[in-house]
Amino acid sequence: MSYTPETLQLLAPDGTRVASDATEAYLPYIDALTEHQLREFYRTMSVIRRFDVEAGNLQRQGQLALWIPSIGQEAAQVGSGFAAKPQDHIFPAYREHAVGHIRGLDVVQIIKMLRGLTHGGWNPAETGNFHLYTLVIGSQSLHATGYAMGVKFDGMVGTGDPDTDTAVLVYFGDGATSQGDVNEAFVFAQSYQTPQVFFLQNNHWAISVPVRVQSRTPLFHRPRGFGIPSVQIDGNDVLMSYAATAASLDAARSGEGPQFIEALTYRIGAHTTSDDPSKYRDEDEFQYWLARDPISRFETYLRGLGEGEAFFTEVADEAEQFASEARARTLALQGPPAESMFAHVYSQQHPVMDAQRQQLADYEASFEGGA
Amino acid sequence: MSYTPETLQLLAPDGTRVASDATEAYLPYIDALTEHQLREFYRTMSVIRRFDVEAGNLQRQGQLALWIPSIGQEAAQVGSGFAAKPQDHIFPAYREHAVGHIRGLDVVQIIKMLRGLTHGGWNPAETGNFHLYTLVIGSQSLHATGYAMGVKFDGMVGTGDPDTDTAVLVYFGDGATSQGDVNEAFVFAQSYQTPQVFFLQNNHWAISVPVRVQSRTPLFHRPRGFGIPSVQIDGNDVLMSYAATAASLDAARSGEGPQFIEALTYRIGAHTTSDDPSKYRDEDEFQYWLARDPISRFETYLRGLGEGEAFFTEVADEAEQFASEARARTLALQGPPAESMFAHVYSQQHPVMDAQRQQLADYEASFEGGA
């Protein structure tokens, strides 16, 4: 559908490897992948998809206020997520469950958000520098750029030391490209030559609005106008997603400034569980993308490499277990105490918080008194 | 300085005509210009420059709170201003005095703003569709795009009738290109294929900040990334400014969607009379641009075409007279009545305005009573 002659691809939808002049430069990244890593790609995509289905079920069963499915976007996320180094920082939007999982985020943290227990609450220092989800479309792009400015000011770019040089990876959607903030992030990133990769998951829809309303021009052209190098990839090809992100992050870390990747993918599910895509999407498009599924494509590839049934069975079991554990832990989640509302509005003592905490306590006590 | 191999030019700084393949397509616009029109170009540039000097003097003499000089940018403004048709609408920033003058705005209206008598106050319907100045950087770009959407919804694009088809011309500066609003204007303009020309006067400075802080990449590349055709012109060449704008407006009116022009020019004066460019600009750059003055270049050209001394003397006299009339009328300006504050906050009766108007009247009356 929105593939262009420039779309980079290493793995065709039928699971066979494809070669082209344009992807030549990326091959070293693929060649360096171990069998273990390839298996991890598959495992992560499968586990997160199964988890995603479970979370959707939990929502339907009234256990979550909302769920935000990532089904269909696993290759874009898993490839890019594994490409980041431990010292890199990641600023997600709100659909990057697989990336969070890769970086060590307990996915039940995401469930807590969508169960109405927290607005975030994880500590990026404990989740592999995977920062909080941001719901105001595009806002995180500027935080990422500012963070990357800081990395540069700290001198942790272009030193040549692979454990020092640091990049920032920021995710956003096709709808987000229309926001002023995202375009200002391009301006600042290019002006300060930040060590940063903009990762656009073009899943073709912003809720019910098709990407052509945001732009009649392929979105990967946009950053080039700002002077930011950019590529468009098949985002359902986990190998391409990995290689393109690894190469872009390397460029960013080595001081070449910001880079941009448009990953063409598709939101197979609804925007959220509150959404009804049948109102605006047609079946043909859906089928087109189903046939380009990122996981089955990669499964075929692995089988072609000789991976046996045992592995796939093991992963399926693991995914089942992961999902059922997430379910059990979800059901055991406790609500936050009322006074937590006041606890972290400010990092220091604040008289209004003190007074209102007390007011609430007094008010609640007035009922306990039997009034 | 920021000229690129793509910069379009018809008139070299020394006043001689230059030809190139790239400008070939613009020649019919130039060939169609009458001698009268060429004289008007010169006359307008000269008159507005003289007026601008006068307004600066008035400011120094305490008659204006502020003056915003346009000196050095006359060719960019006069060429583009004359290219617009009567039915076109123009959304300026705040430095486009020459364009306003061309469209029939009484320049004393601008003086009134900068004397603190009004925040705008002219009626675009009476000033050749020249809309009010906008001081919040970039805001007007979205108004222009919305206006152009309306023109399109009205069906006044691509009819082929030269008096019906309408375009919108919006001015902004190099600094403004960094604002979210301007980039969102590109998004909307391209999405709705508005009949609109974005006219960027890159005068190389946003107050004290050089254009390289806004972008390390030539700014005319930016719109191309959004899918908007764009050219870079020598903005101190009034012929090029005229031809490029006329061609872009024609394209916009005929339904080809938004167009973009980056006019390279230079702010010869201070940002405003409150500014001190000696703090941040170097003499070499200043001299470089002085040598590329738009008016003397065009004077040489006209003399080469055989224009005699009489015309130049006549224009100089006219400019003198224009300036002294503006001065006299400035000195005669009356302050607005206090109650005008409340008059147009809402277009309809409003109880708070009524009450506060009365409150002020009562308060003032309390002094008249001798209290």
Add this chain to the structure above:
Amino acid sequence: MTATTTGPTTTTGPATTTGPATTTGMEPTVVPTTTTGTEILTMAKALTLGLAAAMQSDDKVILMGEDIGPLGGVFRVTEGLQKQFGAHRVIDTPLAESGIVGTAIGLAMRGYRPVVEIQFDGFIFPGFDQITTQLAKLTARHEGTLQLPIVIRVPYGGHIGAVEHHQESPEAYFAHTPGLRLVSPATPHDAYWMIQQAIASTDPVMFFEPKSRYWPKGEVDYGSAGAELHTSRIVRAGTDVTVVGHGAMVSMLLDAAELAAEEGTSLEVVDLRSLSPIDYAPLLESVRKTGRLVVAQEAPGSVSIGSEIAATVTEKAFYSLEAPVLRVSGYDTPFPPAKLEGIYLPDVDRILHAVDRALTY
């Protein structure tokens, strides 16, 4: 009869530009635009009908926003309208609130009457600059030659169990901004009429729709609006304490009054309806009678509409007040995670608690 607007806001409107009409009128009508008698409707549906009526009576009325076309808006308020009026009058925009408001301004300058939908309260802020520095000021800046008949619809408020930014009440920001008019309906009837009155206004109107009241049903009288746009209204008479609020608070105040009555306290309930300007006359009359006032709102209390009402009523009815004006509001914290919203938001108990406090003076 045709649903036309009533009230002082029905004027001739800005000079409109002529040109080929963009709506053919050929599409099947999916939303009735002419209605008579009364009907029991949800507020969401009443808004749909009100929008349809306004679009029918003036073809310069256009709707703009995110997901308002085929989806009909995330709250389905524009459901069916794109089908009925066409994609040029019900416009799915790019995802950029500043862009939406800014282009709506340009469209209004061209003679259109844009009705903008902001998807959720918390997402109005990217459009705040255009609203504050442009929309609110352009009429004054033009000194009488420009009217900006733009309505910005803002679904707002809590009690819907949603995630961050989806439950807020940002009215105060706009009520502090000269040049804007603010209203908020509390019932389907008011929703149906007030949206039409707002669209007929020649000034920008921020139209706050209480999300938690989208689905309860109520009677709409198609025959008459019953009140002008910028009026408040006593919705229950009482003698002991006046309670005032807007939007979703009104039904809560009525519930509180019911309970209080059982305990022998008589509450007079005022539905503010208009937040800027505030129609103080009924409120002051009430307070002069009861001597006590409780203001309820979902927004944080500090520097809010509740603060303004307290200050103004105290100034204008100083000698009538037996107690200070008490405020019941959201706490001065960000809107908390949904599991805590029941504690954060005023409820009947907190309102009655404040009533009791007012009565202790």
Add this chain to the structure above:
Amino acid sequence: MTATTTGPTTTTGPATTTGPATTTGMEPTVVPTTTTGTEILTMAKALTLGLAAAMQSDDKVILMGEDIGPLGGVFRVTEGLQKQFGAHRVIDTPLAESGIVGTAIGLAMRGYRPVVEIQFDGFIFPGFDQITTQLAKLTARHEGTLQLPIVIRVPYGGHIGAVEHHQESPEAYFAHTPGLRLVSPATPHDAYWMIQQAIASTDPVMFFEPKSRYWPKGEVDYGSAGAELHTSRIVRAGTDVTVVGHGAMVSMLLDAAELAAEEGTSLEVVDLRSLSPIDYAPLLESVRKTGRLVVAQEAPGSVSIGSEIAATVTEKAFYSLEAPVLRVSGYDTPFPPAKLEGIYLPDVDRILHAVDRALTY
């Protein structure tokens, strides 16, 4: 002695990231960062010195904004600082307020302490979304693991005869927003110290600088701040009416008190200093004594800090009040053309007029 910060805001600060320092310290020092004794300075210069001292004592402090580098800011508050501390610590940014605030947030996450300059009051609105939905909420969103020590300096207020958007007082918008701290100095001494205290705060601080007070001189005591950041202060004792204000209003209130004294009325003047939170104790104590309060501010009165003070003081000192709290403020209109600002803005006469009215009750 070194100019260190005092008050409760001096804590250890967020974990900072290490790495090569970006300032060499080799540049000639153009702004003294260590000072002793007292000195007579303008507020602008006091701010420059305060910024220099903060930058000297913590090399994570960086300045960001438009034209703050070689130009030294349009008010010259950062004059000399880029020369002294380098272009990586005094950063001329692209022209985009949302970008400035948004990247400042990212820098703070990285361990920096950005001090952002907004060029003029009216230009804060493009940054409003980042301030409201991000800066104000990220600390709560992180539930204790993130501090955002960001200062946003906003030159504000009128009396400088400038064009549209250059004379406004937008404090109310931020005072209504939980998660922000707001302060405004009225004197060079407070400016010198409060900017350092604000930078030392681990919460976001909106720092409102009264433009019309940039140039008058006053004594700065380098030895001691004299007060913690979030405290108000009685700056003139009196017995008949309490008058309160902040920023440029304070000197006007003092002038009014002088005149009133000549006519036999004794005003007690309170300098608010902190607008969020407000330190009510001195104010309430004063009102309990005088029974009368006039609040003065340049901002429009509706839904403003003045409204909040009126509401809160009335609630907390109801039985002490002999008169309603009266507000003197800008009218509820856009800030008018400069020639009308003298009428629009509160002046000594209008303050005294309100004092007289308060005394008629």
